[in-house]
Amino acid sequence: MVICGAGVIGASIAYYLALRGIAATVVERAAVACAASGKSGGFLALDWCDGSPLGPLARKSYAMHAQLSRTIGRDCGYRELTTLGVSTSAAGGADNSSLDCQWLDGAGAVYAQLGATDTTAQVHPRLFTRALMEEAQRLGARFVTGCVEGVDIGGAPSQVRGVRVDGALMPADAVVIAMGPWSGMASQWLPLPPVDGLKGFSITLEPKTPVPAQALFVEYLDEDGARRDPEIFTRPDGQVYLCGLSDDRPLPDDPSQVSSNSQATATLQRIAAGLASAMDGAPVLAENACYRPICADGLPLMGAVAGVAGAFVATGHNCWGILNAPASGAAMAELIADGASTTVDLRPFTPARFSTPLRTRN
Ligand SMILES: Cc1cc2nc3c(=O)[nH]c(=O)nc-3n(C[C@H](O)[C@H](O)[C@H](O)COP(=O)(O)OP(=O)(O)OC[C@H]3O[C@@H](n4cnc5c(N)ncnc54)[C@H](O)[C@@H]3O)c2cc1C
16 A cells, blocks of 8 residues: 655545554655645634535544544644634724734734634644654554656556556555645546646744734735735744745646745735734744645545546645545545545545546556
8 A cells, every 4th residue: 555645645544544554655755744734824623614515524624633632642733722813904893802912913903703712723734744644654654755656557457556656666556646736747647637736835933922822814905905815823832824825836846846935925024014013023934835735626636546446546635634634534544444434425525526538648
């Protein structure tokens, strides 16, 4: 069993397979959590996906995060949060008296409480992904650094025979494509629909004074009149993470070639400085960019690949991959081991929902 990609989705599948006594080999081109799974916000919400096909996956995952933070035995940066809507263009509308928002002493006004500590939380995405992978390895999974270049298929009916890694064949009877936005490459190897990547920028600041456990969803009117929607997450280590700026630069083939942008950094710094004096002039600890994996309908792509026994895919988690990793990993492990998932119904995410005729080049 080979899992391609050690982002949060590949690591979660490896972890839940390992809990069932199935020791997978995880093949990762660069490093565990080197892409979006190490550089994203890590914001978790119980009910923000309600009313969409993601609702049950998100609710289940939200509960599993809380449980994992107690059972996994490693620091994942988990904590419950208050979540506020902040606007720089509207006057304050929320009753702020019970909210710890005095630290927002700049241009923004809190217009709503969007979540409380029983409905919103966070993990540190890199710590969380590494914890899953390390636990999977402790339980028997193998980690291999290498670039997956293809899937070897043979027989009639078609069956996975192995994975091509750095020019050599790694024999395997089953494979999971979990390469995030790079899963799009796998449509050359397996009958899979397109997967793309959307680029987002982020920075991490060290605030000058301690800040409360909060997530801020900000409507920001810039000096030039442009509206931006940054997201700000304070973290248990005292740092503050900001994201919410994007551009349409195409995904580079090599994950290590994803570059940040000094203009995006400067804009995020300006927004932070305008909202709170604690962030005005705060040192920038990290400047990052990463791509979230996205399918044509914005929903995850999870399930068995039609017509090729032993081939599975788990990607397309868009802006909720950290939240939805636990139930995705558990459900995929059940599908692989038992032929069906009980943790959540994976049918809304089946690759078969795309009716486009698919061809493989092998
Ligand atoms: C700016 C930003 C903020 C976000 N904030 C949040 C948030 O607050 N909450 C939330 O739930 N989600 C958030 N997300 C979404 C979340 O980060 C992603 O959905 C999730 O990380 C995707 O995980 P993944 O494992 O599918 O992909 P990735 O993290 O991209 O991992 C894929 C892995 O595959 C490897 N790989 C690629 N090609 C190959 C190859 N050929 N061979 C071997 N390995 C390969 C890569 O190196 C990489 O390690 C955010 C995303 C962005 C961009």
